Amino acid sequence: MELKWLEDFVTLADTSSFSRSAELRNVSQPAFSRRIKQLEVWLGAALIKRGAVPAELTPAGRSFLPVAQDTIRALYAARETLQPASDAGMVRFAALHTLTVTFIPNWLQALEKTAPDTRLCFIPDRGGIEANLAALVDGEADFFLTYTNPRVPLHLDREHFDFLSVGRDRLLPVAAPMLRLDRDRWTAGENILDKALAEHFTLPYLSYGYSSFFGVALGKLFSQHPSFRRRAVHENAISAGLKTMTCTGAGICWLPESLVEEELRTGKLVSATSSSDWTLDLEIVLYRHVGNQTRNVNAFWNNARQVSGTAVGQKLPVAETVMQMASGE
Template sequence: MEIKWLEDFVTLAETSSFSRAAEIRNVTQSAFSRRIKQLETWLGAPLISRATMPAELTSAGRNFLPMAQDAIRMFYSVRESLRPPAEQGLVRFAALHTLTITFFPVWLREVQRNTRTFGTSFMADRGGIEANLAALTDGETDFFLTYAHREVPFHLDRDKFSHLAIGSDRLIPVAAPELRFDKSTVPAAGILDSPETAKRALPYLGYGYSSFFGVALGKLFSKHSPFRRQTVHESTISAGLKELALTGAGICWLPESLVENEISNGALVICSNDSTWTLDLEIRLYRSSEKTRSTMVEALWQSSKALAQTLKPAAPAAGTATFSSS
């Protein structure tokens, strides 16, 4: 038996809808239904009447619901009490890898100017959107720090999860000055603006289709037809793609904050002067609105809110992730 089965069941009981509960739990409806069935098999009793719309609990389901709720609360309480002393009192973050390098250190310093100093810990970036969100929805972390874009929706219940817009960045197309192409090299600066671009498949360093940047870029590329590209490497980690881009392996869309120095010293060049090839990104901090929080977690949230409301975005230097007052 898995704790997520109990959380799935409680969510289903609250929504009376398999589709809505699956959306809140950030899984497909088929996967959600399968997990509910696994719980019923483990218990040896049907919990949901599937013959009714909306879904209703069976008598066994109604009896089991308060037990499931108590078990969830007890599980997280016990887990917190058993954490090693070195980890107790740390504010836990799930975060996209790039933000831990470019944004988080400066932002944390500013936040802690207005509250007492506290320790923090990061859970490794799991790559996919759903996997990273699951760390928050499953209670593994206190906060989720992420990029956001209007065309990449996060399927989170607004009544249960709230967010602050705390900064901004841009995703821009870059490459080494000389791009390896067809056993030769070509100048990469402005290459996306060349009429020849439509005639050949350009070497491309991509993120795949499950990561946040992969989904966002898929939306962008659909607006630029034709844009022919040949994927030579995929990774969900921007820092790794940057290192390959520096070798001339391909064009890559990278956060401007991550490549500031490389653009400044000429190690990377921008592949287009057309702003439609860039993606404006918001940096968001998410948290659960329902889970019991420590005083440090609440203090960080309130300090973050105050910082977002009082700091006006400075005119960003090239490549700098900035704070936001939105």
């Protein structure tokens, strides 16, 4: 038995739609249907009338619904009640790995000025957008901190999630001062992208893959620039790892400005283009599930709203508060 099966069932009972419920639970419809079936197998009873549109509960399903609702409430209440005294004030965070390095340390310092007892517990970065969002939906994390960009829509239902803009960054194409084009040929890295486009040659490219946030965003960017010829020579979903490879001259890479500020200042890395067309503007956004109304979560959220208008760094300013509630207020 898994708690998320109960939450899936309650959501389905509320919406009477498998597709709508899957969207709200941030999973594919086939995966959602499998989880409902797993719950039925565990219980030994059919809960949903198969083939009925809209979806209907069986008599067993109607009997089980209040049990599922009470169980969910009881388990979350028990978790909060049994929380050790040493964990008082602790909130659980899912965050993209890069943000734990570049943004969160300064941001947390700003938060602690108004709430000195603020403490965060980070769960491991799951490596993909949907996987990290699942931690929020499943209750493993109280908050999810991520980059956003219009090229990468996050399919979150506004009735179930609040979000707050807390910062900005940029994804920049950079290279080492000397870039290795192939085994025996090196060239200057500065504005190498402009040169490659003009002379129609292929660049070694350090890739994020296709499932990470940056991988998806860059895939959309590259689709608008078919003349960019690249050869992936290394793949890593973690920006810090790609930065290390970039500094060796292994290839061109798009990295967060906050992560490479020092390297650009000292000349260890250089801009790969003189055009802003290859830069992606990023917003840093904090998400929470509206169903999570514990004392610690609400206190942290309110503190984040107050602090979000205060700069925490020259190159990574916290943006003006943009609070978008489910009601659209």
